[in-house]
Structures are given as C-alpha cells and as structure tokens.
Amino acid sequence: MSATQGPRLAQFKLVLLGESAVGKSSIVHRFVKDSFDDFRESTIGAAFLTQTLKINDNTSVKFEIWDTAGQERYKSLAPMYYRNANAAVVVYDITQSASLERAKVWIKELQRQPNYQDVTIALVGNKLDLEEERQVSEEDAKLLAEQEGLLFFEVSAKSGDGVLNIFQEIAKKLPVEEQLNKIHQKSASKVNLQRPSTNNQTTCCA
Amino acid sequence: MNPTMSEETTQQTKDTTTTSNPNQSTTNSPQNDPQIRPRLPSRPSITSTPLSPLTLGTARSLRMAAPTTKTSFENAGKQPTRYSGFLDNNSMYSSMGLNGQSNHDNSDMFTIRTTPTLTIYPAGEDGNYNDAESTFTDRLEQMISRTNSDHNQKQAEDLFDDLHNPVIKDAKVFLILSDAGKLIYAKSSTDDEDQEDEDRYIGYVGLIQTVINSFQLDGSNFKSLIAGSTRLVVMNEAPIILVAVSKLNESEQDLTNQLDLLHSFLLSTLSKPQIIRSFQNKHGFDLRKHLGRADLSGLDALSNSLINFDIGVLVGALQSIRLRKTIRSKLNQVLLNNKNKDILYGLLVAPGGKLISIMRPKRHTLHTTDLQVLFSLVFNQFKDKKNNFDEDEELWMPVCLSKFNANGFLYSFVKFVGNFALVLIAANKNSFFEMRETAQNILKDMITKDLLAPLQEAIRRPITTLEIQVPLVYHFVFKSKKNLQYIVPNLPNEGNVKNLQKYYVKLQSSIDRTSKISITYLKWDSPIKSSSFPPSNSMTPSSSRPPTRSQSTISLSATLNNMNNSDIQDPNSISGLAWSTPNYELLVISSSSGGVKKEDLVTSARAIVNWCRKYEERLFVHNGATF
Numbered sequence: 001m002s003a004t005q006g007p008r009l010a011q012f013k014l015v016l017l018g019e020s021a022v023g024k025s026s027i028v029h030r031f032v033k034d035s036f037d038d039f040r041e042s043t044i045g046a047a048f049l050t051q052t053l054k055i056n057d058n059t060s061v062k063f064e065i066w067d068t069a070g071q072e073r074y075k076s077l078a079p080m081y082y083r084n085a086n087a088a089v090v091v092y093d094i095t096q097s098a099s100l101e102r103a104k105v106w107i108k109e110l111q112r113q114p115n116y117q118d119v120t121i122a123l124v125g126n127k128l129d130l131e132e133e134r135q136v137s138e139e140d141a142k143l144l145a146e147q148e149g150l151l152f153f154e155v156s157a158k159s160g161d162g163v164l165n166i167f168q169e170i171a172k173k174l175p176v177e178e179q180l181n182k183i184h185q186k187s188a189s190k191v192n193l194q195r196p197s198t199n200n201q202t203t204c205c206a
Numbered sequence: 207m208n209p210t211m212s213e214e215t216t217q218q219t220k221d222t223t224t225t226s227n228p229n230q231s232t233t234n235s236p237q238n239d240p241q242i243r244p245r246l247p248s249r250p251s252i253t254s255t256p257l258s259p260l261t262l263g264t265a266r267s268l269r270m271a272a273p274t275t276k277t278s279f280e281n282a283g284k285q286p287t288r289y290s291g292f293l294d295n296n297s298m299y300s301s302m303g304l305n306g307q308s309n310h311d312n313s314d315m316f317t318i319r320t321t322p323t324l325t326i327y328p329a330g331e332d333g334n335y336n337d338a339e340s341t342f343t344d345r346l347e348q349m350i351s352r353t354n355s356d357h358n359q360k361q362a363e364d365l366f367d368d369l370h371n372p373v374i375k376d377a378k379v380f381l382i383l384s385d386a387g388k389l390i391y392a393k394s395s396t397d398d399e400d401q402e403d404e405d406r407y408i409g410y411v412g413l414i415q416t417v418i419n420s421f422q423l424d425g426s427n428f429k430s431l432i433a434g435s436t437r438l439v440v441m442n443e444a445p446i447i448l449v450a451v452s453k454l455n456e457s458e459q460d461l462t463n464q465l466d467l468l469h470s471f472l473l474s475t476l477s478k479p480q481i482i483r484s485f486q487n488k489h490g491f492d493l494r495k496h497l498g499r500a501d502l503s504g505l506d507a508l509s510n511s512l513i514n515f516d517i518g519v520l521v522g523a524l525q526s527i528r529l530r531k532t533i534r535s536k537l538n539q540v541l542l543n544n545k546n547k548d549i550l551y552g553l554l555v556a557p558g559g560k561l562i563s564i565m566r567p568k569r570h571t572l573h574t575t576d577l578q579v580l581f582s583l584v585f586n587q588f589k590d591k592k593n594n595f596d597e598d599e600e601l602w603m604p605v606c607l608s609k610f611n612a613n614g615f616l617y618s619f620v621k622f623v624g625n626f627a628l629v630l631i632a633a634n635k636n637s638f639f640e641m642r643e644t645a646q647n648i649l650k651d652m653i654t655k656d657l658l659a660p661l662q663e664a665i666r667r668p669i670t671t672l673e674i675q676v677p678l679v680y681h682f683v684f685k686s687k688k689n690l691q692y693i694v695p696n697l698p699n700e701g702n703v704k705n706l707q708k709y710y711v712k713l714q715s716s717i718d719r720t721s722k723i724s725i726t727y728l729k730w731d732s733p734i735k736s737s738s739f740p741p742s743n744s745m746t747p748s749s750s751r752p753p754t755r756s757q758s759t760i761s762l763s764a765t766l767n768n769m770n771n772s773d774i775q776d777p778n779s780i781s782g783l784a785w786s787t788p789n790y791e792l793l794v795i796s797s798s799s800g801g802v803k804k805e806d807l808v809t810s811a812r813a814i815v816n817w818c819r820k821y822e823e824r825l826f827v828h829n830g831a832t833f
Contacts (some may be wrong), residue, residue, distance in 0.1 A: 020498055032598055041587055042500035045603035045617075046477070048638065071498035073475075077604065080636060 017092035026157035039149030268383035325349035538831035564830035680797030
C-alpha cells in the first residue's frame with residue numbers, strides 16, 4: 001500500500017464470464033491465492049479481487065478482477081462488469097458441451113460492445129482434470145477461438161494446470177506501455193502518494 | 207396472512223400452544239397458585255386483521271367413506287359450548303391417548319385416530335365466523351369426496367396417513383411450494399443421504415395444496431393444524447406457500463416467524479415482482495428454474511440454522527457484541543466521517559450475524575428480518591470449507607431486503623476483515639468503487655485510531671454467567687426490546703444451544719403478551735416421558751407414550767421432560783423463568799442440582815437485569831451512527 005517510484009504498475013480490469021458452475025471463481029482463486037476449494041459456494045452478484053503479475057524486471061500488471069455470477073438471473077448486471085473491461089475471460093466446462101454454447105453467447109455479447117476492438121478476450125476450457133468426462137473437443141473450441149480472434153486455453157483450476165498462463169498471455173496483449181505513459185503524463189499534474197492502489201477509474205477504465 | 211410483519215408484531219405474539227394442545231387441557235388448575243399466570247386461550251395478535259381461532263366443537267367425528275376411518279377435530283380451545291351436542295369426551299380422550307401416536311402399531315390399518323386442531327382464520331376483515339364454522343366440516347367432506355372422485359377410498363386414507371407419516375419421521379420439516387402445488391424446496395431435520403428431502407415430500411405437497419385450496423374456495427385461510435404432538439403451520443404468500451411441520455413444541459407464532467424468514471430469504475434473491483411475473487403467465491411454473499446453487503445453499507444454511515434452533519429468530523432480535531462505550535462512539539465517528547453520498551446503511555457484523563455497529567439515516571432503521579437474511583447471505587457466501595473468511599475478496603451482491611422494499615434491489619458491498627465483516631448498502635448498482643474506497647478509508651481510520659484490536663478482542667470475548675455472579679443460572683437470553691437486540695452468555699463446556707431449545711421455546715411462549723409485566727416460572731422436574739415433548743432427535747415411536755392425567759398438567763408448572771440432555775446433568779432440576787416488561791425480555795434456565803425455587807430464580811434474574819441495565823450501552827448498539 002505504499003507509494004511506488006521505481007517499479008512501474010499498470011492496472012487493468014478483467015472480467016470472468018461463463019455459465020454457472022464452470023469454475024470461474026475457482027480459476028480466479030487459483031490465480032489470486034493459488035488455492036482450490038472443492039465446495040466453493042456459488043457466487044451471488046459478483047466478487048472483486050486483485051492480483052499483481054510481474055511481466056518484467058520493473059513492470060507489473062495489476063489485474064482488477066470481476067468474478068461474476070454465472071447464474072442466468074444476474075445476466076442483466078453483467079454489462080456493469082464488462083462495460084469498461086480491458087480483458088474478458090470466457091469460461092466453459094470441457095465436460096459440459098452446453099457450457100460452450102453459453103460461452104458463444106457471451107462472446108457475441110462482448111462483440112457488440114463499442115470498445116470491443118480494445119478488449120482482449122480469452123476462451124478458457126476448465127476442468128481439464130476430468131479428461132475422461134470430456135464432451136468438448138480441444139479442436140472444436142480452438143477452432144471457434146481462432147475464428148473469433150480469441151486467445152484459447154484449456155486449464156484445470158483444481159490442479160492449477162495452465163491457470164497462471166492465461167493471465168500471463170493476456171498481460172502480453174494488454175497495452176501496458178500505453179497506459180504507463182498516460183499515467184506518467186497525468187502524475188505530473190496530480191499524484192496521490194497515499195493510496196496509489198486505490199482503484200481509480202480514470203486510470204484504468206475510463 | 208402476514209407479509210409485512212413489523213418489528214413490533216414480531217415481539218407481540220400470542221402463543222396458542224396451551225389452548226390447542228389437548229394434553230394440557232386437563233385438570234391441574236394453575237389458579238391454585240397465585241404466582242402462576244395461566245395462559246388464557248386467546249387469539250394471535252399478529253396482523254392488523256382480527257384473527258380468531260374458530261370454535262368447531264371440542265371433538266368431532268368426521269365420517270369418511272369407510273366406517274372405520276375416523277378423524278376428529280378439536281378447536282383451538284375457545285368455547286366448546288355451542289357444539290356441545292357433538293362432544294364425545296370418550297372418543298376425544300381415547301384418541302388423545304394415542305396422540306403423538308400416528309404410529310400404526312396400536313391402531314388398525316383403517317383407523318386414523320388423531321386429534322388435530324384446526325385453526326381457521328377468515329380471510330376478510332370481518333369474516334363471518336359462524337359461516338366458516340358451519341361450512342368447515344362440509345368443506346372437509348367435500349375435499350375428501352373430491353379426492354375420492356379421483357382416487358379410491360384407500361387412497362383417501364393414504365392421504366390422511368401421509369399427513370401424519372412424515373411428521374413421525376422428522377422432528378422438523380420446511381416445505382416451499384407454489385400454489386399450483388409444485389414443490390420448490392424441502393428441508394427436514396433428518397439427514398438422509400439416500401433420499402433427498404424433495405423426493406420424500408413430493409407426495410405430501412398435493413395434500414397440503416388441496417387443503418389450502420379447499421379453504422380458500424370459501425374465503426378462509428388455512429393456517430395451522432395440530433396432530434398429536436405435531437404442529438403444521440402454513441404461510442400463504444401466493445403464489446408461494448410455505449409450510450413448517452414441527453414436533454418441537456414450537457408455537458404457531460414461532461413457526462410463522464420462521465416461515466417469514468424463509469420467505470424473506472427467497473425474496474432477497476428474487477424480489478416480489480420477479481416471483482409474481484414468473485407465475486403470471488404460467489400458473490404451473492417451476493420456480494426451481496430461477497433458483498441456482500447459491501440460492502439453494504443459502505436456503506439450506508438458513509433452514510438448518512432454524513432446525514438447529516436460532517435464538518435470534520425465537521426472540522425476534524439480533525445478537526449484539528459487547529463493546530466499551532468509548533470504542534462504540536469512536537467506531538460510529540469513523541463510519542460517519544467516511545460516509546459517502548450513496549451509502550444507505552453501513553454495518554459491522556461478526557460471524558453468526560452479531561451486530562457490532564450500524565450507520566443509518568436518522569429516520570430509518572432496518573427490519574430485524576432483513577438483517578437476519580442479509581447476515582445469513584453474507585456469512586454463507588464467504589465461508590470456505592475451513593470456515594475461514596476470505597479477506598481477498600470483496601462482494602457486490604444485489605439483495606432485496608423485502609421488509610425495506612420487496613419490489614427492488616439494494617446493493618451490498620461486503621468485505622471481511624479478520625473476524626468481522628464490513629457491509630455497506632447502496633441503492634445505486636454502479637457505486638461499487640465508491641463503496642470500496644469508503645471501506646478502505648474506514649478500515650484505515652480504524653487502524654489509526656487503534657480500534658481494530660479492541661474490536662477483534664471483543665468479538666472473541668464472550669459474556670459469562672460468572673461475571674454477573676449468578677451461579678444458579680445455567681444460561682439466559684436478555685433481549686432489549688427498544689434495540690431489538692439480545693445477548694446470551696457462552697455455554698459452559700462447549701454445550702450445545704440446541705439442547706436448550708425446548709426450554710426456551712416453552713419459556714418464550716409462556717410470556718403473557720396481554721399484560722405489561724409478565725413473570726412465569728416453569729419447572730421441568732420429572733423424567734417422565736410425555737407425548738407432547740417427543741425427543742427431537744428420536745424417531746422411534748416407542749418414546750412417546752400416552753400421558754396419564756396427573757402428568758399432563760397445565761402448562762405452567764408443566765412437566766416438561768424427556769431430556770436426553772448432555773448439557774444439563776441432572777434432569778430433575780431444570781427450572782426456568784420468563785420475565786417480560788415493556789423494556790426487556792429475559793429468559794433464564796437454571797441448573798442447580800437440587801432444583802431452584804422460584805424466589806431464588808427471581809433473585810438471579812433480577813441480578814441479570816440489573817447487570818444488563820448497568821452495562822446497557824456496552825451490551826447493545828443504541829442508535830448507531832445516524833446521519
């Protein structure tokens with residue numbers, strides 16, 4: 001929570017979308033705390049978490065993550081979370097083909113956003129640890145991702161396989177330098193040394 | 207029906223247990239003891255609509271198609287005179303002897319002998335009782351004959367068997383159904399891994415719906431029924447119907463309050479308009495489509511806490527955390543200093559829904575039920591498998607606080623800090639980041655003003671009976687009526703509050719709500735089994751035996767018994783005191799092995815009251831931080 005001078009920190013807003021019970025919260029918790037809970041409660045509304053990822057010696061990316069509820073009922077709230085997002089992770093469950101169909105709907109919805117071109121979207125198949133129950137082939141999902149111009153990953157939040165990689169690859173696509181330059185220009189006029197980590201909507205998502 | 211029960215009515219409830227329980231309608235008159243206040247049969251004062259249990263004759267024989275099938279109905283106890291012609295004391299007592307029975311071991315297959323007590327409330331303001339009375343039997347007969355037109359006689363009998371069978375198996379059951387008769391949710395006290403509660407109760411739902419509809423045809427509401435030791439209470443919140451079945455001797459009002467909480471919980475995730483809309487076009491809509499895992503797990507958590515005894519719901523109050531006055535006022539100051547324009551309410555709350563502090567508009571308080579629902583949601587949502595609370599996560603939960611406004615959602619920012627949660631409620635769904643910043647500022651101020659450590663210490667430090675110096679007292683509940691908060695001491699030796707449920711339920715219902723000050727003394731002085739108090743954890747019918755005359759005394763010096771109680775060593779020595787004044791309500795359970803006399807218990811109770819009043823500002827959140 002202290003002021004940073006040397007190391008550079010860029011903040012980006014990331015939203016997780018996908019059907020209920022595909023493992024959105026589990027992916028976030030694996031990324032943020034490197035932990036997994038078999039009996040995680042289903043999310044109500046949305047949960048907000050942050051995690052900082054070092055991308056090179058003096059630059060870090062701070063992800064501000066909206067982990068949204070997958071339940072249909074909360075669908076109307078979703079725009080509030082993805083509206084200003086820099087990145088979106090659309091999750092499906094490789095053992096439930098219906099969840100990929102839901103993922104396609106989310107992708108379409110994101111593509112309708114005016115700032116769609118600026119949003120980095122990843123399609124993520126979770127529950128790789130349940131390979132024997134697989135219903136969605138890697139090829140099919142990968143093809144879909146390529147057609148839509150999305151990043152594609154298959155991961156297991158339970159084992160941790162591939163989870164960190166999602167965020168590292170997304171970070172590579174994000175306009176880190178661009179944002180840091182903006183901040184640099186702004187800080188000349190206004191700086192808040194006390195709470196640099198306080199979310200400031202003007203820096204990351206305005 | 208009572209969709210908008212206010213805080214006042216939550217307190218001012220009238221228990222009809224005594225009058226409606228046939229076991230207690232026998233001899234031992236309490237009037238011999240001037241200290242004891244007999245509970246008069248009177249109607250529950252729970253809504254603005256005048257309600258009155260109807261007199262339908264003390265014992266009625268209702269002939270079903272088979273001559274051997276007999277169901278007698280008893281009224282809620284008012285005046286049996288009008289129907290004296292129907293009185294059949296022999297049959298009444300013989301069936302009473304078997305009440306709590308419902309076991310088929312001593313009744314032949316084709317005879318249903320029960321003494322259910324039906325309480326019917328006319329729906330209208332000035333409902334005509336006489337009409338309702340005279341048509342009641344007809345309606346039941348119609349209902350049965352309607353049933354018979356669809357099924358054969360044997361199936362009609364099965365239906366009545368169904369009414370009793372599940373309540374034999376389970377000490378407590380909650381059912382939520384649609385008024386079209388679709389089961390939405392079921393939860394019982396029995397943890398049966400082989401069969402889901404929904405599957406076990408699906409057959410039961412049709413009967414309840416038939417009964418309710420049958421009464422509604424005539425403009426009446428079916429509200430409750432007693433069959434032996436089992437009470438069934440219905441809350442009709444059309445298009446939703448909630449049902450509680452309890453063998454734990456809870457009063458109609460107790461169960462109604464619990465159903466109201468479950469209903470409020472359901473509304474908290476769906477809101478009233480959404481429920482109504484769902485059913486508008488499709489009467490047979492399956493509401494389960496709208497309930498996700500989170501909702502079901504929330505309902506489970508809440509139902510389980512009600513099944514396992516929730517003192518707060520029994521007394522209609524929130525538990526508070528003891529804090530020094532200076533800490534309280536500093537906390538309030540911190541909250542107020544950081545208030546932003548979007549905040550409606552701010553709450554600091556410890557696990558178990560214990561209130562630490564509240565920030566609120568001067569003229570608005572939140573309803574206890576709303577807070578109970580909110581706290582249940584918050585703590586269920588945050589818990590991981592190790593029961594740790596996740597500090598990395600901040601929640602933004604839409605929640606409909608139905609007593610506040612059943613038609614819309616508020617948004618709750620929730621953050622855990624060590625062993626407590628900070629909850630900020632806003633009306634604007636886009637104000638998450640404002641709330642988040644405010645929360646961070648509040649926590650920063652709490653640290654700089656050295657409030658965090660004393661607060662966390664206070665949460666860990668329980669109240670004990672030792673510090674009040676009331677050695678005779680095993681446990682107590684002190685409720686401040688003004689603040690709608692209560693305190694309890696911790697239980698010695700990790701005792702389980704569930705074991706005290708039957709005593710507290712009885713004590714609470716013994717309070718005479720019609721007078722300003724009510725003191726009742728109860729003694730449970732005999733290990734005699736009585737069918738009116740079946741062991742909550744036992745499902746064997748052999749444990750309920752017919753009471754003899756001398757055992758089924760009137761309520762006050764009642765022989766409550768049957769303890770199986772690991773908490774209190776000597777089952778011969780439990781006495782309790784319920785003391786209610788306009789300002790507070792105190793329930794005391796004593797533990798002395800020799801039995802505690804009323805005078806001694808009153809002395810202890812007075813010590814507790816004095817202590818609680820002396821430290822009132824420490825024990826309770828008064829106005830909170832108001833703006």
